Amino acid sequence: MALRTPLFSEHERLGARMVPFGGWDMPLHYGSQIEEHHAVRRGAGMFDVSHMRPVDIEGPEALAFLRYLLANDANKLTTPGKALYSCMLNPQGGVVDDLILFFRGAGRYRAVVNAATADKDLAWMQLQGEGRRVRISRRDDLAMIAVQGPDARARAAPLLRDGLREAALRIAPFFAAEDQRWFVGRTGYTGEDGFEIILPSEDSMGLWRGLAAAEVRPCGLGARDTLRLEAGMNLYGQDMDEAIGPLESGLSWTVAWTPEEREFVGREALKAQRDHPERRDFVGLLLTGRGILRPGQAVLANGRVVGEVTSGGFSPTLERSIAFARIAPIPSAHCTVVIRGREVSARVVNPPFVRHGTIRVTL
Amino acid sequence: MSDVPADLRYTKSHEWVRNNGDGTVTVGITDHAQEALGDIVFVEIPETGREVEAEEACAVVESVKAASDIYAPLAGEVIESNDLLNDSPDAINNSPYDEGWIFRLAPNDMAALSGLLDAAAYRQVVEDEV
Numbered sequence: 001m002a003l004r005t006p007l008f009s010e011h012e013r014l015g016a017r018m019v020p021f022g023g024w025d026m027p028l029h030y031g032s033q034i035e036e037h038h039a040v041r042r043g044a045g046m047f048d049v050s051h052m053r054p055v056d057i058e059g060p061e062a063l064a065f066l067r068y069l070l071a072n073d074a075n076k077l078t079t080p081g082k083a084l085y086s087c088m089l090n091p092q093g094g095v096v097d098d099l100i101l102f103f104r105g106a107g108r109y110r111a112v113v114n115a116a117t118a119d120k121d122l123a124w125m126q127l128q129g130e131g132r133r134v135r136i137s138r139r140d141d142l143a144m145i146a147v148q149g150p151d152a153r154a155r156a157a158p159l160l161r162d163g164l165r166e167a168a169l170r171i172a173p174f175f176a177a178e179d180q181r182w183f184v185g186r187t188g189y190t191g192e193d194g195f196e197i198i199l200p201s202e203d204s205m206g207l208w209r210g211l212a213a214a215e216v217r218p219c220g221l222g223a224r225d226t227l228r229l230e231a232g233m234n235l236y237g238q239d240m241d242e243a244i245g246p247l248e249s250g251l252s253w254t255v256a257w258t259p260e261e262r263e264f265v266g267r268e269a270l271k272a273q274r275d276h277p278e279r280r281d282f283v284g285l286l287l288t289g290r291g292i293l294r295p296g297q298a299v300l301a302n303g304r305v306v307g308e309v310t311s312g313g314f315s316p317t318l319e320r321s322i323a324f325a326r327i328a329p330i331p332s333a334h335c336t337v338v339i340r341g342r343e344v345s346a347r348v349v350n351p352p353f354v355r356h357g358t359i360r361v362t363l
Numbered sequence: 364m365s366d367v368p369a370d371l372r373y374t375k376s377h378e379w380v381r382n383n384g385d386g387t388v389t390v391g392i393t394d395h396a397q398e399a400l401g402d403i404v405f406v407e408i409p410e411t412g413r414e415v416e417a418e419e420a421c422a423v424v425e426s427v428k429a430a431s432d433i434y435a436p437l438a439g440e441v442i443e444s445n446d447l448l449n450d451s452p453d454a455i456n457n458s459p460y461d462e463g464w465i466f467r468l469a470p471n472d473m474a475a476l477s478g479l480l481d482a483a484a485y486r487q488v489v490e491d492e493v
Contacts, residue, residue, distance in 0.1 A: 017401075033427045034402045222401065222427055292405050292425045314404035314427055321405075340423065340430070 005050035006143050006201040007208055014218055022116030024051040026221050033222035037316040040190050040227055041357050044149035044156075045219040046211050051115035054142050054183075054198055055122065059134040062107045068264055069128050070101065071246060073256035077103035081175040083187055086254055087246045088121065089266030093273055094242040095249075097121045098234065100187060102176050110183070112144070112198075114236050128265065143204035147216060148194035148227075150357060153186075155214040156195050159207055160184065168195065189224060191231025191355045229322060230315050232284065232351025238295060239282075239310045239324055247273050248326055249310075250282035250351070278328070280307060284351040285323040285337065286361060289344035293323035298338045299346075301330040309337065317354045318363065324351065365395040365489065368460055372436070372476055373485035376418075379460065380436045380479055383467070388476065390436060391464040392424060395489050397456050400426035406452045408444035409466050415441060417475070422465050424455065436479055439470035 002025040011018065016027035027048065029036060039045040057066060066074035072086035082103050088096045097117040102110045113121045118138070125136050147156045157165050160182065167177035168184040173193070176185040183198040199207060212218065225235070232250075234240060240249035247255070247270060255270060256262070273279060287293050293312030298305050307327030315322045323346075327335075336343040349361045367373075372380040377396035381389045397403065407423040415421045415435035422433035422444075444466045447454055455463035470476065480488065 028428075029401060032402055034404075226427065290405070291407075292430065294430070314425075 003051070005048050006204045007048045007050065010205060010208060011048065011218075016218075016220060019221070021221055022051060022114065024115055026051060027218070029220040029222045030218050033220065033226070034316045036217060036219035036223035037226050039217040040149045040192055040219060040223065041317055041354070042149070044147060044151040044194075044216045045223065046208065046216045047146040047148070047219050047221075047224055048143075048204075048208070049146050049196070050143040050201070050204065052144055053113050053115065053118040053121075054139040054144070055111045055113060055125070056137040056139060057109045057111060057125075057134060058107055058137070059132075060107055061133040062109055065129050065132050065134045066101065066109060067262055069125065071255045071264055071266060071270070073262060074101060074103075074109070075262075076256070077101070077109075079103070079175075080105050081171060081177060083174045083176060083185060087240070087251060088124070089245065089264070089270070090242060091266055091269060092243075093245040093247075093266040093269030095236065095240045095245060096124050096242065098236050098240070098251075100185070102183075102185065104178070110198075112196075116237065141201060142198050143201045144196060144198045145204060145207055145211070146188055146190075146194065146196045147211060148188045148190040148192045150193060152192065152194035152216070155216050156197070156211060158214070159210040189231070189233055190227035191233070191352055192227075192357065226313055226316060229311055229313060229324070230317055230352065230354040232353065234324070235311055244326070245270060245273060248280050248282060250324070280326050281329050282310075282324060282326050284349040284353060284361070285309065285312070285325050285335070285346045286318075286349050286353075286363070287321040287323070287337065287344060287346045289346070291321060291339040291342075291344050293321045293337060293339070293346070299325050299327050299335055300338065300343060301327075301332075301335045306330055306335070315353060318359060318361075320363065322353050365393070365398055366460070367393065367395070367482050367486050367489070369482045371460070372479035372481065373488075374434065374436045374479060375488055376434050378434060378436050380476065382476060386473060387442060387467050387469050388437065389464050389467050390433075391459055392433060392455060393485070394459045397459045397463070400424065400428065400431060402427045403452045403455045406448040406455065406465070408446070408448055409441045411441055411443060413441045415439065415468070424452075424465075433465060435468065437468060437470040437475050438472070439468045441466050442469050443467040
């Protein structure tokens with residue numbers, strides 16, 4: 001039996017097509033995935049992301065624990081509210097999960113982890129935290145709604161309580177503000193401005209309906225996937241996993257090598273990978289021929305297979321197919337992708353494809 | 364319930380077939396199929412003149428979700444394909460039985476048309492799926 005978010009009945013009422021995702025029944029779309037995508041690029045859309053799991057990490061050794069647990073350095077978080085994106089690695093340098101970590105105050109952090117990996121993540125964190133003075137609390141009592149798009153903050157702000165509203169409108173991107181009940185991050189997975197609001201489950205329906213009344217369009221996982229692809233953001237399990245680490249999935253920037261004396265899980269393995277001559281690149285692809293790029297398709301350069309597509313699909317903003325691919329370094333930007341037995345031309349580009357409503361690659 | 368016009372024939376793989384009365388049939392995918400696929404973003408139409416067997420994959424419809432083969436409902440020759448779909452694949456979503464047609468076929472044996480599903484039988488196929 002799949003899990004249901006507190007907004008499940010609302011999705012059904014809105015006529016969503018529901019699909020299984022990471023153990024949950026989630027909305028794929030509410031009619032048109034492409035229109036939902038455009039709503040986020042041009043106005044405001046909202047996503048029920050209550051399947052994602054907040055995990056509170058607290059205690060006198062919380063910072064030391066996180067500096068050991070994560071490949072990015074939690075010590076970078078010096079201002080309360082600041083967020084950090086990081087991979088949590090295994091000793092082989094593969095990715096257990098990717099997460100966002102918020103600093104809430106001395107010895108108080110909140111991570112948000114993926115739905116499908118939440119059980120595994122919690123077990124891993126508990127194991128790494130053994131013998132340390134740190135409390136790791138899985139927050140199944142909380143829901144999460146992402147409000148994204150150029151108009152998202154303005155539409156959401158009136159629904160925040162006094163005090164929190166002013167604070168939420170003041171914070172810079174990748175910061176959070178909170179009051180006793182709600183936690184508002186200026187974060188997201190779309191490449192647009194907006195909030196991700198973590199709140200008690202019983203408050204979620206009120207916020208959702210308030211946003212709907214403010215003409216924020218409900219959006220499903222389908223639009224979430226094309227938005228994050230255009231924005232150049234990785235999807236765990238597809239672009240990286242327990243066997244493929246950050247250096248081969250475009251996430252080198254999230255690995256904090258300095259200070260050198262900081263030990264973290266996977267550091268030794270990553271170091272060996274870093275210096276390996278056959279390390280693959282993680283690139284963006286823009287399909288110049290006709291068709292749709294899909295995960296698993298082979299990428300060829302000069303008639304030789306050099307790698308494969310990890311995430312791919314149709315980009316509603318570019319009206320072209322785009323993808324991420326993991327490939328051996330190639331001399332030119334030109335390659336082909338095998339789509340249904342046929343080689344179709346593509347060009348290597350640097351993600352993101354789209355940010356803040358603007359196309360960032362040459363078509 | 365999706366739209367299932369009474370005057371068409373159908374396949375279990377969700378193609379519809381219209382008898383044009385001139386020895387040709389027109390083929391597309393049903394309203395139920397387009398709804399299940401979601402937004403359609405790419406269509407590969409068959410080449411004119413291509414000879415196809417019954418149930419042979421001869422076109423591809425790709426939605427935001429996945430690629431799906433479209434099968435020839437009858438053996439015959441493709442005599443026309445819908446070029447509109449190259450630029451407006453979403454015509455299949457918006458108008459599955461009219462502007463969203465995919466190809467026209469001259470069947471080798473027009474009598475075989477009566478072997479396909481009628482609207483009531485297709486409706487049953489759809490109901491059995493859910």
